[in-house]
Amino acid sequence: MSTAVRICVCGDEGTGKSSLIASLVKGVFVANKIQAVLPQVTIPPTTGTPENVTTTIVDTSARPQDRTTLRKEIRKSNVILLVYSDHYSYERVALFWMPYFRSLGVNVPVVLCANKSDLVSDGNAAQVAEEEMLPVMAEFREIDSCIRTSAKEQKNVIEVFYLCQKAVTHPIAPLFDYKEGQLKPACVDALRRIFFLSDKDQDGYLNDQEMQDFQQKSFDKPLSQEDLDNIKLTVSKSVPSSSTDKGLDLRGFLQLNKLYAEKGRHETIWIILRKYHYTDSLSLEDSFLHPRFDVPDYASAELSPAGYRFFMDLFLTFDKDNDGGLNDRELAALFAPTPGLPHSWAETSFPSTTVRNEAGHITLQGWLAQWSMTTFLEPKTTLEYLAYLGFETPNARETTTAALKITKPRKRRRRPGRVDRNVVLCYILGSSGAGKSSLLDVFLNRPFDTLYHPTIKPRQAVNSVELQGGKQCYLILEELGELEPAILENQAKLDACDLICYAYDSSEPDSFSHIVELRKRYPQLDELPAVYTALKADRDKTTQRSELQPDAYTAALNMSAPLHVSVTWNSISELFVALAEAATNPSTAFPRSEEPPADRASLYMALGATACAALAAFMIWRRSTSNAA
Ligand SMILES: Nc1nc2c(ncn2[C@@H]2O[C@H](COP(=O)(O)OP(=O)(O)OP(=O)(O)O)[C@@H](O)[C@H]2O)c(=O)[nH]1
Ligand SMILES: Nc1nc2c(ncn2[C@@H]2O[C@H](COP(=O)(O)OP(=O)(O)OP(=O)(O)O)[C@@H](O)[C@H]2O)c(=O)[nH]1
Ligand SMILES: [Ca+2]
Ligand SMILES: [Ca+2]
Structure with missing residues (x-):
């Protein structure tokens, strides 16, 4: 302006x-x-x-x-x-x-x-x-x-x-077309969005309370009952087919504004539009959509209690049929005051990134998890959508940033104790076919699929996990697909990551060596806490073609031995708790610092050596028997 x-x-x-x-x-x-x-x-x-x-x-x-x-x-x-x-x-x-x-x-x-x-x-x-x-x-x-x-x-x-x-x-031209005698389309769009945001209970009418709130917000003063009755009377006179019993409907609301324009009181429309952060060209103000919000190094962005509350209320308001999921129609209605789904959601075929019910509709748990992930990965998107969706604070001077909070920086990951994070990111690294996608699927309670679909693009899954002691945290699991090398070379990406989960297929002899190679090629991985996991434990375990067998390898590193899990077992959920625990308590996922007693160290080494010898012998034996056959 x-x-x-x-x-x-x-x-x-x-x-x-x-x-x-x-x-x-x-x-x-x-x-x-x-x-x-x-x-x-x-x-x-x-x-x-x-x-x-x-x-x-x-x-x-x-x-x-x-x-x-x-x-x-x-x-x-x-x-x-x-x-x-x-x-x-x-x-x-x-x-x-x-x-x-x-x-x-x-x-x-x-x-x-x-x-x-x-x-x-x-x-x-x-x-x-x-x-x-x-x-x-x-x-x-x-x-x-x-x-x-x-x-x-x-x-x-x-x-x-x-x-x-x-x-x-307060120019009239952007609002009203004299020739047509109509509000202009961009003005109607903006007013429609404002109506929609003011219709808090989403019944299609602005009832008296909603009108009062709208008036207070737009003009900073209450609306007298007399004025309200007058408005209703004016509208019902000018739109004879509309009934104002339940309040003002969208048609009535637009008609009211059209009357303002016709009577030269178009500044009233401008007051409303500006209160809702519209610019002179009827777009939303950039500073409203993109308020300043900086996340310092080693810190992360999360939703504040007010932010969680907002998204929860939104879900409950739009779950009209109360079935605990948002179907396509309900989702479309929810996102009506926005330009559509966030770009990153559309790209990752939302809602496949999080928890859905049997019908495939996102649940409240999934909805909150999805926003937790979005806020963590791209807080600016969350801020933008908070603005579109009408997040308000009691204090008018506060902006949408009140729905977010910044966690304490966690540069020193080896320091004992919990980090100040409720949303954590874990990369799952492992050979192709190791079972990473299947792990993501079961994390989202999806049935096990025996069909193998290699992953090309990085893929994320987010869900809530209950930590020991009952506290909730949101865990983002990400497999990197073909971008694995690119991401591991990117220090900023590694800094943002809370945990590495090294995964291998315990039934596949060439699976573990991928982890050994990765750690050699990217020594910076050792700066991150890590958990080793042996997947497909329901299948026969095989000897890994590797200098050290996994248990010996982790022992030599002073790390916990791999957890053996299978997505076909119910106990798989324990892995997710273990990952969330390690991510929020990172010092536990580094090599134990106390030097083990000298003789034990040599025992591990010796064990490693015997394991290698055994493997060599085994392979020779296999070869000779197959030759004989
Ligand atoms: N009756 C009457 N005379 C006026 C009014 N306004 C201006 N005048 C007279 O009209 C004449 C011209 O007024 P100006 O204000 O010089 O007009 P202007 O448009 O500036 O004229 P230029 O500078 O020559 O272009 C003067 O004699 C004024 O006194 C008015 O409202 N009523
Ligand atoms: N028996 C059994 N099979 C599994 C298990 N987990 C995964 N599989 C199967 O292993 C194959 C590969 O699994 P994916 O989850 O696609 O492996 P991935 O690591 O994501 O593979 P890439 O995307 O190529 O890196 C699939 O056919 C799965 O059905 C398991 O716990 N037990
Ligand atoms: Ca003059
Ligand atoms: Ca309503």
Whole structure:
């Protein structure tokens, strides 16, 4: 919105341009001859000034020799005050002035002023408007408003300049189409969204309480019962088919605003739109959608209790059939005041990233998990959607950032104790076919699928996990697909990750070596806490083709031995608890720091050596037997 209004006063010679300016500034009519062109005046905002703008008024001359200056001033202005005072100068409005402004290519509102009204008898006022003003207004859309003034009698002098200010601060053009007699589509879209956000119970009507809240928010003052009844009466009169028993429906709400526009009270619409953070071009303010929110290094973003509350209420409001899931229609209704699903959700075929019910609809648990993940991975998206979806705080000065919080930085991961995080990210690394996707599926309570679909794009799954002691945390599991090398080379990605889960297929002899290779190739992985997991434990365990067998390998690292799990076993959920525990208590997932007793260390090494020898012997034996066969 503009903070300054520059008014260029134009019109034929002798129409009273300079007199109007002098009358405004001095407060009295200057009867004696005044300067042809007054110097420009700048007026600071006063109590009545719309939007507290500073106003500059520029006088001009219509004489041909002053044309260059006139042109320059018109181009610099935000609004033109076009003055006429008799029949001749009136004719010149349509014949010269309006076409002239158009030929300059300026796109500013024009306020048309019929000055010297003292010379016309009062009875004529209505007729003047009918016969003179309406036709030119109809012909030239850029005319914002018309007014009759008298500099001599101080009539409408303050008002005419006020109209000029308002034409800039509260323009009618973006809201209303005179030719069609309709609110413009962008205005209807914005009002529809505002109606939708105000209809808190989503029954399609603004009931009395919702109207009160809307009024309070828009105009910072309560709505009296009388005013409310009047509004309803006006609407029911103008939309005869609508009943206002349950409140105001969308049609009635739009009609009400249309009436404002028709009656020249379009500033009311602007007040509403601006309260809901619309810009002059009827888009949402960038600072509203993207407030400043910085996540320091080693910290993360999470939803605050207010944020969780908001998303929970949203879910409950839109689960109309109360079946504990949001079906496609309910989801579409929920996202109606937004541009659609967040980009990243659409890309990851939401809701497949989180918990769904049998019908495939996202559950409340899944919904909160999904937002927890989004906030963790891309807090700006959450902030944007909080704005679209109408998150409000009791304190008007607070923004959507009140729905988020920043966790304490956790640079020193080896320090004992829990980290200040309720949402954690765990990368699952392992050879292709090791069973990573199956792990993600079972994490989301999906049935086990024996069919193998290799993963190409990174894939995430998020769910809540109950930690020991009953505390909830959200665990994001991510398998990296073909981007595994790229992601592991990216230090920022590793810093953001809370835990590495090394996974291998215990029934596949070439599976564990992938982990050994990864750790060799990316030594920076050792800076992260880790958990080793042997997958497909329901199948026959086989010897790994690796220098050390997994147990010996982890023992040599002073790490816990791999957990043996199978997605076909119910006990698989214990793995997720173990991962969440390790991620929130990272020091437990590093090599134990106390040096083990010397003889035990050598025992591990020796064990490793025997294991290798055994493996070699085994392979030789196999080969000879197969040769024999
Ligand atoms: N009766 C009457 N006379 C007015 C009014 N306003 C201005 N006049 C007179 O009209 C004449 C022209 O007024 P100006 O203010 O100089 O007009 P202008 O448009 O600035 O004229 P230029 O500078 O020549 O372009 C003066 O004699 C004013 O006193 C008015 O409201 N009523
Ligand atoms: N018996 C058994 N089979 C499993 C288990 N987990 C996974 N599988 C099967 O192993 C095969 C590969 O599983 P995926 O989960 O696709 O393996 P992945 O690690 O995601 O594979 P990539 O995406 O190629 O890296 C599939 O046919 C699964 O059905 C398990 O616990 N037991
Ligand atoms: Ca003048
Ligand atoms: Ca309602």
